[in-house]
Amino acid sequence: MKKRILVVDDEVIIADDLCSTLNGLGYDALEPALSYKQAIDMLSTETVDLAILDINLGGRKTGMDVAEYIQEALEIPFIYLSSHTDTKTLELAKNTMPYAYLVKPYGASDVMAAIEIAFNNQKRYSENKGNIDTEQIPSLTAMEKVVIRKISENLSTKEIAEQLFISESTVKNHRHNICVKLDLAPGTHSLLKWVMENNQYIQ
Numbered sequence: 507m508k509k510r511i512l513v514v515d516d517e518v519i520i521a522d523d524l525c526s527t528l529n530g531l532g533y534d535a536l537e538p539a540l541s542y543k544q545a546i547d548m549l550s551t552e553t554v555d556l557a558i559l560d561i562n563l564g565g566r567k568t569g570m571d572v573a574e575y576i577q578e579a580l581e582i583p584f585i586y587l588s589s590h591t592d593t594k595t596l597e598l599a600k601n602t603m604p605y606a607y608l609v610k611p612y613g614a615s616d617v618m619a620a621i622e623i624a625f626n627n628q629k630r631y632s633e634n635k636g637n638i639d640t641e642q643i644p645s646l647t648a649m650e651k652v653v654i655r656k657i658s659e660n661l662s663t664k665e666i667a668e669q670l671f672i673s674e675s676t677v678k679n680h681r682h683n684i685c686v687k688l689d690l691a692p693g694t695h696s697l698l699k700w701v702m703e704n705n706q707y708i709q
Contacts (some may be wrong), residue, residue, distance in 0.1 A: 508534040510553055511621070514545040514572055515560040515587065520610075524558065524587075527614050533621070542567030546575055554582055556624060558608065561588040561595065573602045577698070578662045583628040585620050587612075603699050645687050653680040657697050 511533050515521040521538035528535035536552060539545035542563055549557070549572075557576060559569035569586060576584050583605035588595065591609055599607060605624035608616060646654065649670075656666040663681075667674045681697065684690075690700055 508532065509555040509621075509625075510534045510536060512536045512545070512548055512552070512554045512557045513538040513587075514540075514557060514563070514569060516540050516562075516564040517560075520560075524617070527617055531614060531618050531621075541565065542571055545572045549576065549580060554580075556582055556621065557584040558587050559584055561586055561590065561599065570598065570602050573604065577602070577660075581660050583624040585624050601699075646684065650680050650684050650687075653677060654684055654697065657681070660698070 511528050513521050513524050513528070513535060515524065515538060518538075518540060521540065525535035525538055536548065536554065539548045542565065545557075545559075548554070557572070559572050561569040563569055563572075569588075573584050573586075576582060585606045585608055586599050586604045587608045587610065588599075589610040596607075605627045606620040608620045652670065653666060656669065661669070663674050663677050666677045670677070684697065688697075688700060690697060
């Protein structure tokens with residue numbers, strides 16, 4: 507079955523061209539989303555295997571905001587698309603843990619390489635998730651250890667709350683406390699990054 511890919515780009519011509527490229531490479535490109543809202547609507551209603559996100563969407567909400575939604579609500583890889591390779595943009599992008607980065611202008615081979623790398627990274631992450639040895643993490647409470655295991659499974663705040671029969675605000679409080687104890691920036695993204703980068707805590 508063809509992989510279904512969503513392109514999110516506010517420039518119609520570029521979005522349509524990328525969709526044509528994707529179809530030519532054997533993927534199934536969905537109708538492109540031209541804004542943050544369209545992207546969220548598509549991701550909420552369509553089956554998507556991967557998203558290609560233009561960082562600058564011409565509004566207050568950016569491709570990084572779409573990435574945040576994906577990380578909270580879905581288990582799919584995403585690739586950033588941008589003409590910017592400056593240090594500030596790259597640092598902001600790295601903090602949200604994209605599976606690959608595609609620079610404009612690009613060719614079909616660049617698109618293919620980025621997508622294959624993204625799917626490979628997703629596979630490696632899926633193989634490792636949920637294997638945190640929380641007994642080696644100092645000072646976490648029993649519930650915090652449970653929450654960090656759920657976070658490593660890429661579950662959203664709502665899903666964790668439902669599984670543990672606690673409120674979403676309680677999950678957020680636990681997540682905040684974990685970040686403080688591990689000296690991390692607050693948020694699920696930093697915890698996921700920590701899980702992937704700290705192999706000494708992976709069984």
